[in-house]
Amino acid sequence: MPTERSYHHGDLRRAVLTAALDVIATEGPAALSLRDLARRAGVSHAAPAHHFKDRAGLLTAVATEGYGFLSAALGEAEDLRDLGVRYVGFAAAHPAHFQIMFRPELLRPDDSELLAARQQTRSMLRTAVQGHGEDPAVSFMAAWSMAHGFATLLLSRNLDDLLDGRDPEDTFGALAGVMFGPTGSPWS
Amino acid sequence: MPTERSYHHGDLRRAVLTAALDVIATEGPAALSLRDLARRAGVSHAAPAHHFKDRAGLLTAVATEGYGFLSAALGEAEDLRDLGVRYVGFAAAHPAHFQIMFRPELLRPDDSELLAARQQTRSMLRTAVQGHGEDPAVSFMAAWSMAHGFATLLLSRNLDDLLDGRDPEDTFGALAGVMFGPTGSPWS
DNA sequence: CTTTAATCTTGTCAATGACTAGATCGCGCT
DNA sequence: AGCGCGATCTAGTCATTGACAAGATTAAAG
Structure with a gap:
């Protein structure tokens, strides 16, 4: 060929x-x-x-593209739980993007396109969490930590035996339901 | 000199x-x-x-040492929330260890000392979550995801502006209190 | 004191990232 | 149509690195 x-x-x-x-x-x-x-x-x-240009330039392009994909995925979320499921789904579907996005030492820290894409994603997350919980910052960190931690552990293969074949996204949905669910807590 | x-x-x-x-x-x-x-x-x-031996050997040694430190820190936890705070505290105090521990592609996957140290830490986490929630596996993943996500976002400097000077460990304590707290939810 | 094994050095090789200078090509302009 | 210019790609080079091999030095056991 x-x-x-x-x-x-x-x-x-x-x-x-x-x-x-x-x-x-x-x-x-x-x-x-x-x-x-x-x-x-x-x-x-x-x-x-x-x-x-160089290695950092390539990885910066990857990260920028990743933020674009993530924004697109999050944009269609219906509620907070769905948002988390989509976050995890993005990590599972685009593991390379996801990993690079959170490795700042490999990226050009002042790249304008990267900063814009990241900011875009950030604001989407923020507004989605709006109105949940008392302290917005705390609620934001709680929800983000949950989804991000699950995604990270998933990609580092630390949940393999815990998941035991179950679908990661479904499992996270159930998991988030326990905490963000309609019952109890300031998460409705 | x-x-x-x-x-x-x-x-x-x-x-x-x-x-x-x-x-x-x-x-x-x-x-x-x-x-x-x-x-x-x-x-x-x-x-x-x-x-x-080589690069992977060095990093495997780092990871193994890290699991040792983490086990020691977790061993003194009084309750589930304290466990999470200690997890985050470990990541903040030993960022290099923490990062390497969750980068399997850089490690010797079959190193016996590493596997033993990791298993030790794992079982400590498991037993600590015992009795909380209905499905143990789900509870385990929820708690771990929360703490791990917060620690990861913290080290990748994604919480800087959200934290705004506040102490990370204290903040996580408050954050976990909202979700694992005495009120509501299956987390007592 | 001698043997022995651990520790460290020197030398080497292929691979890599980054840089430079130059070749080739496609596209717009007239 | 054809010309020129800038974008794209090639070829060559250099310092650095990881890994390996062979040998020197030393600490410690017997």
Whole structure:
């Protein structure tokens, strides 16, 4: 299968990005090599640099894309519990994005697109938690911690035996129901 | 300031371990270089390999030590809320350990000491949650997710503006009180 | 005091990230 | 149509790194 499109690749940026997501999801970000990604895309070892500048640039692009996906997913949430389920669902569906998004030392901290995308997601979470609980900040942290912790433990394979085959999203829904549920607590 | 103890260092293993914790806590595990650690300890570039074999060996040692510390901290917990506060306190006091412990792709997955230490911590968490809630597995996941999520978000600096100067442990205590508190819910 | 094993050093190799200079190509402009 | 310019990609280089091998030094056991 010679995909030799000659000199220009056509969509190298997306090809590298996709390959990176594959590597990160299976072997983690530490195993990521720009030269390997170039090899997979069939281009020279320095080609990716033109699209991402360097390693941090690539990962920043991944994180930015991730925040976009997450915002989209959260936007369709019907209630607070559904919001959490979607948060967990995003982590399960896009593990590479999710991991990179919360690894600030690998990213360009002042990238404007990243900051904007992150801020967008943040405000969506905030407004969704609005009206629940007494102290908004506390309620926000509680809900976020819950969903984020579940997602993180899930991806680090720490819930495997606890889940025991059950669907992670369903399980989180049940789990959140116990705490945010209609009965008791300031979570209605 | 020649610390030239001659040929043998004396306690190279601990020196490398400590230097590694420093680097990981400030720049993350990706910035860790075995050769740099050797330089800091004033030994040749291959000396650390004798103690840890390779990079994964070093990080496995870090994780194992971390589980030991965490078990010790959790052992003194008085109730479920205190357990969570101690979990968060451990993450804040030993950020390098905490991070590495939950990055399986960087560790030797079959290291016996690591597995034992992890199992020890796990069983402590389990027994502490015993008797709370209906489904033990669900209760366990709920409590763990909460504490782990808060700790993770804290270390990734995602709670900075929400915390706004408040003490993380105190805040988590209040936060857990809202959910696990004496009123409502199956958490007593 | 001698043997022995642990500890550390020196030397080496392939792989990598980052950088530079130059080649090739596609697209808009006239 | 054809020209030029900027975007895209290649080729070459350098310092750094992880891993390994072989040998030097030393502490400690016998």
